[in-house]
Amino acid sequence: MLLLHHLENSRSQRIAWALELLGLEYEVKTYLRTPEQMAPETLKRIHPLGHAPILEDDDVIIAESGAILEYLADEYDPNQKLKPLNKLERRDYQYWLHFAEGSFMPLLVMTLLFRKIPKQPMPFFVRPIAKAISGKVISGFIEPRLRDALNLIEDHLSEKHWFAGEHLSGADMQMSFPLLALTSTLALYDYPHIERWLSSVTKDPAYQRAVAKVGEFQSF
Ligand SMILES: N[C@@H](CCC(=O)N[C@@H](CS)C(=O)NCC(=O)O)C(=O)O
Numbered sequence: 001m002l003l004l005h006h007l008e009n010s011r012s013q014r015i016a017w018a019l020e021l022l023g024l025e026y027e028v029k030t031y032l033r034t035p036e037q038m039a040p041e042t043l044k045r046i047h048p049l050g051h052a053p054i055l056e057d058d059d060v061i062i063a064e065s066g067a068i069l070e071y072l073a074d075e076y077d078p079n080q081k082l083k084p085l086n087k088l089e090r091r092d093y094q095y096w097l098h099f100a101e102g103s104f105m106p107l108l109v110m111t112l113l114f115r116k117i118p119k120q121p122m123p124f125f126v127r128p129i130a131k132a133i134s135g136k137v138i139s140g141f142i143e144p145r146l147r148d149a150l151n152l153i154e155d156h157l158s159e160k161h162w163f164a165g166e167h168l169s170g171a172d173m174q175m176s177f178p179l180l181a182l183t184s185t186l187a188l189y190d191y192p193h194i195e196r197w198l199s200s201v202t203k204d205p206a207y208q209r210a211v212a213k214v215g216e217f218q219s220f
Helices: 011-019 041-045 065-076 085-119 127-159 170-183 193-203 207-214
Strands: 002-007 026-029 054-057 058-062
Touching: 002 011, 002 058, 011 065, 011 170, 011 207, 026 207, 054 065, 058 065, 065 085, 065 170, 085 127, 085 170, 127 193, 170 193
Parallel strands: 002 026
Antiparallel strands: 002 054, 054 058
């Protein structure tokens, strides 16, 4: 039996999308975030890091969304719904599958953390300094890299309908979380191909079924 350990408002949505696309039967166990927005300690009983998503397949436990997508593609994808169809698609599939968590998500997580720093409790005279340092890191380090990443994605999607080519794949699932998360804080008007791709994502029937089951991502 497939069991998706799902943390509310999180990356686990992409795994529900994959499970729906493959037409698999699965159950969802939903965990609520703590007041600090962390995963609850109970998730550590399933995997030592206690991060979502985690997929349980009888006695197999898999963490890391990219690894889960690869597992589903290896074990449950005889009709190549998640997998790339040819060698060329495979190159793009692998690149974007890894880029999503390896290069893109760290920029979003850093932005979130540096935005939070000046809001933490601290002596009043330290706050302007914390604000200035955080602002400098965001504008000097993170934002230029984020722009480069968005330009790279926009260029790619100006030539391909989906990340791996002309058909939906696990690479789109991996890229969906950071791009959906970004739309909650940044208008993507300057990136019409990313907007077009996001609209294809949200219209996908399997995506809609997944959202109906595990909820829509709210904000980052
Ligand atoms: N690279 C991992 C990241 C896992 C991760 O950080 N998940 C977040 C949810 S979006 C989480 O569990 N956060 C709660 C916490 O860190 O306490 C993946 O793609 O699965």
